[in-house]
Amino acid sequence: MKIAVDAMGGDFAPDAIIEGVLMAAAELPENVAIVLIGKQAIMQELIKKHNAEAVANIELVNADDVIDMSEHPTKALSQKPNSSIGVGFKLLKEGKVQAFCSAGNTGAMHVGALFSIKAIEGILRPCIAGFVPQLTGGYAVMLDIGANADCKPEMLAQFGHIGSIYAQSTFNIDKPRVALMNIGSEEQKGSLVAQAAHQLLKENHRINFIGNIEGGDFFGGHADVIITDGFTGNTMFKLGESFYKVAAQRGLSDEFLDKTNYESVGGSPILGVNGNVIIAHGISSPLAIKNMIGLAIRQVESDAYTKIAQALS
Amino acid sequence: MKIAVDAMGGDFAPDAIIEGVLMAAAELPENVAIVLIGKQAIMQELIKKHNAEAVANIELVNADDVIDMSEHPTKALSQKPNSSIGVGFKLLKEGKVQAFCSAGNTGAMHVGALFSIKAIEGILRPCIAGFVPQLTGGYAVMLDIGANADCKPEMLAQFGHIGSIYAQSTFNIDKPRVALMNIGSEEQKGSLVAQAAHQLLKENHRINFIGNIEGGDFFGGHADVIITDGFTGNTMFKLGESFYKVAAQRGLSDEFLDKTNYESVGGSPILGVNGNVIIAHGISSPLAIKNMIGLAIRQVESDAYTKIAQALS
CATH class of the missing domain: 3.40.718.10 (Isopropylmalate Dehydrogenase)
Structure with missing residues (x-):
């Protein structure tokens, strides 16, 4: 199971996000890995700063752009396909990750979910x-x-x-x-x-x-x-x-x-879409990010969105 | 200044109401009296029980009926003109009291205000x-x-x-x-x-x-x-x-x-009507009733409803 996390979204990103991801990584079940999405060099540097070892269960995926908190969601998503949010939804849609979490632009997360994995039929x-x-x-x-x-x-x-x-x-x-x-x-x-x-x-x-x-x-x-x-x-x-x-x-x-x-x-799921998308508070602290990842794992295991789709079909 | 209080309204009426009124009466300014509305014999008995003296600033007005918490407001008010709420609004409309307070049926208080003193023009x-x-x-x-x-x-x-x-x-x-x-x-x-x-x-x-x-x-x-x-x-x-x-x-x-x-x-005023009407919680305790009376005095002194009417005219 892979949980993607937007390293660049949130008021205290990327520091707080990376710190939270490292906290989560230290306690992850064996079958779970975290896919951290953001500017590669910055992510590497921060991981090094916090903890040079024990990151075997963290993968880094580069995303050159960032969607700011104040940007217009639809416009930003179409103009910045290589933003961390854009890349996250691409991975989620392709099934390369089982959940995508971000403390970034809430509107962009919502619109991204609707445009990529889409609403469940009947929702x-x-x-x-x-x-x-x-x-x-x-x-x-x-x-x-x-x-x-x-x-x-x-x-x-x-x-x-x-x-x-x-x-x-x-x-x-x-x-x-x-x-x-x-x-x-x-x-x-x-x-x-x-x-x-x-x-x-x-x-x-x-x-x-x-x-x-x-x-x-x-x-x-x-x-x-x-x-x-x-x-x-x-x-x-x-x-x-x-x-x-x-x-x-x-x-x-x-x-x-x-x-x-x-x-x-630490996080609030978007319900009614074909996948696991979790939005965190803009002000998310490392602890919040860690707990958000815990929620994401729980959701992937429970397969709630498939059950919702079945109930509506 | 006279503040009318419904002795019969509220989950713990008349006991809690009378106790609260007696608490308030002990601290009233000289120019203020409380008009207690309800079943005369019950009110007299309870006042006696709590405090035989020092009730010079409390007047009793008899009301034979009571509107229950669950009754339909409009129906109850027309069928029970001699209820404590009905009598309270009659006194308020006639200018015999400057405020009317009750912890009873909120709907009846609202409808009673609209039917007696009425909404301010322009509200x-x-x-x-x-x-x-x-x-x-x-x-x-x-x-x-x-x-x-x-x-x-x-x-x-x-x-x-x-x-x-x-x-x-x-x-x-x-x-x-x-x-x-x-x-x-x-x-x-x-x-x-x-x-x-x-x-x-x-x-x-x-x-x-x-x-x-x-x-x-x-x-x-x-x-x-x-x-x-x-x-x-x-x-x-x-x-x-x-x-x-x-x-x-x-x-x-x-x-x-x-x-x-x-x-x-202890109380919430109805704003936008031609007078001072205060609704208290159904569960009102004696302390809440005492504080509600304090709010009523403050409102009468401030003459807010007249100022609202002037602003809208």
């Missing part, structure tokens, strides 16, 4: 999933957390279906509890979109829909899969992550609060 | 404001936190205007910084509604619009007024309040996290 809109730590242990999968600011009820209903398959295959949860984020527990509550989505989710007997949950239930362990539009999902997810920062600023330390830190999982 | 939709503690001190006013699950850009723009007037008059903030909750800092980011609202807010030179903020900025002290639709606002506000519960569950104690507890302000 209305791919989305981004986030992991919300639960007080009862483990994480809930929340989707969408930002790819689709405007969602139709049918999209939300499909998020429920693919989120359920993802949670089941990647986290081994039997009959994942799927909940709709809403502003009241009763089914007639909420926006017009949420009300309609509730009915569609209720009618889908392939999922274990448990009804609405509210903002106060975010960390409460009530659901394994939390469905919402990309606007609400993004604002809530970022607010949830800020819990860690608030606690740190207040000098509080706690095992659960540590999990609200973005580093604890 | 597209009244909304509910919440108070978000800021790490830099004080609170930001967030609106809407739940009255309008679906909002048009014009409504969001108007929330910015009335929120600014409210923050200025009630919290004495000069040129309140008004921000739009969004999923990116750039003005072209977000849902179609958020993008359009951004433009309208930018064009309104009567407010100090500072642009978008994101979920991670919720407690960050960047804004004095946070604008959002009632769906996003409700889910975020409840998630923000849950910080206190999570911290308590984890055995953490901190002055800032204490402020994320709903009790610290």
